[in-house]
Amino acid sequence: MGWTPTLPSVKMAALRAAGTALLRPRSGPAPAALGYHKKVVDHYENPRNVGSLDRNDKNVGTGLVGAPACGDVMKLQVQVDENGKIVDARFKTFGCGSAIASSSLATEWVKGKTVDEALKIKNTDIAKELCLPPVKLHCSMLAEDAIKAALADYKLKQDQNKESDKEADNA
């Protein structure tokens, strides 16, 4: 009939090559153009509180969580003073823009709160603040889990320290 079928693999390879050429970033990584709210983009481009705190510090709690469905990892660290107030927070997230924005916002919110107040932060608040679409709600949930994990780790350390202090006293 005059129509020669092209091998799908050839077509796919050609498409992939063309696509990669188009997707080559020009000035560093950029989030997906369509669909990200400007607040999310803001957190992505102007990240706040990125970094690490000393894990071994007794006042630092580290929360490390992962989302198995999408393969995102999130690390959130908090530094708590003697009064139980969170004075510093840092995060490191490897995942989509929404996950990064959620954890960034989480670190912003926990700063200045007490441990109990920080535990009250809900994923729905994060999602509302960032205007996350339904498909990205799990990112805010991950951020909430990260906060809880960090504070749980801090509490555990405090308990361990109290125990070791007691033992030191008893000895």
Add this chain to the structure above:
Amino acid sequence: MPPLALSPGSTSRRLWNPSRDGDPTSDLGTFQKGTFPRINLNLLLKAQPAGAGRQRPPRTVRSGGAEPAGQCCPRSDTASSSPAVPTEHCGPVPGGPERPSREKQAFSVSHTDWCGDAAVPHVTKSVLTLVISFQLFTIHLQKEQYYSEQHSSLINKAYQTLLNPLSRGLYLLELSGVEPAQETDCDADSAFLMEIMEINEKLEEPKNEDNLEEIETLIKVKQEELTREVTAAFERDDLQEAKKLLAKLKYFANLEDKLKAKKIPS
């Protein structure tokens, strides 16, 4: 060509009858076999009377009586009102091929048959029938094309799913009725996540660009190991274990993607 009745209860006079009305596909010079058959209205209607060899531009319909030899057949104005029917049914189509004389004669006879007001609706409807039936033929062809495109895309998708061990494993889980890891699930395996974090950080470091191959081998080795474990889990029907291992594989797949993105020079 199956004749289409345009109105219920239409008589055979209204339907296109190849033996009576002529077969527009019979002229092989006009139609190429295997391509979309074009309607040569000229052949269909054979407006050119015997002996008239000159090319005439298509003329619009005029009301009038029977056609005198050598002139365009006048039709009543009702024929031109149908938009689907080209009105150049009189005179040869400009630039059309020279038709064999025998056909000219045969069709000029049928043309004069069709002359006159009584034949107008018949001609219009015959042409309309043909136009519609050929158009439907195209649509039918397009639909078939669409279906075959869909099929081939489905086959491609299936092949890609089965090729990649991660997607293959997830698909097998799905088939076995085990739900894959939900998006709201939280992974808390600290040691494993620490490992993933470290590899991620290594990838992010700019000075590590030379070590990309090293990281690549590391990721590959881990992936192969996990794939073997997943296979073993499936073999002994341990679907929950397979689910956990596939979740781990997902992290490494993400790392692989990031590494590939880094490798491509920007």
